[in-house]
Amino acid sequence: MLRNAYGKSPLRTQCAFKSECNVFVSPTQKDSEVTITLKSGAGATLGVVFKGVATKINGIYLLANQAIETKIDGGGDVFVSILEENTNYQTGVSFGREAYVSDGKTTSFALPKGFCLQDKSLVQVFLEGLLVDFTLSKDGLSVEFAEAPFENASIVVYCAMLQGV
Known part of the structure; x- marks a missing residue:
């Protein structure tokens, strides 16, 4: 299961199952020190x-029932993306990533190969490292922006999909 946690520093993020976390910080002050404690x-x-x-x-x-606490010296915002191994499912989780560089005109970007999703909560899109809003296409094969990202912008699309359900 893919889930998100976000808030102000310090942010404590608890995981019920064995998990992989990615932490994104937006410090209030440039070059602030980040400390992540288990x-x-x-x-x-x-x-x-x-x-x-x-x-x-x-x-x-x-591991199951562990947490991380993220502190930013000088304060700021914290976003944690968590991929949890949910032991209630007798399945696996497929996780995909696709990276793009915007041409300044394109508004639609394909999901990673093999992914077709109808649930927006299983997709995360980052523009220049910041989580951004998007629309999932009707066919579930791509993400769409209302306006094209600026030229040479880095776009990364992450997806999670349960297998065997």
Whole structure:
């Protein structure tokens, strides 16, 4: 299951299942230090996962009932994208990524190959590293913007799909 958490620093994000997290930060001040701490389900500190200057930290792996706490020195916004292994399903989760560079005219971008989705909550789109709103096409094969992103903009489309349901 793909889910999101967002809020102001410090943000504590709890995971019920074994999970992979990607953290995106928008600091209030340029070059603010980010600290991500691993916590037990009871809130005890288990260790520091990351400490440094970054706007995106990928591949933080958590066990069931663990949490991460993200703090930005000087404050700011935190967005956490979580891919959880939901043990209630007897299936797998397929996760895809497709990257584009905008030509300044195109408004529709294909989902990763093999994905056809009707549920917008299983798709995330980032423009220059920031999560942006989009419309899922009627056929479920692409994401669409009301206006074309600016020329040379980086666009990344992430999808999750349950298999075997």
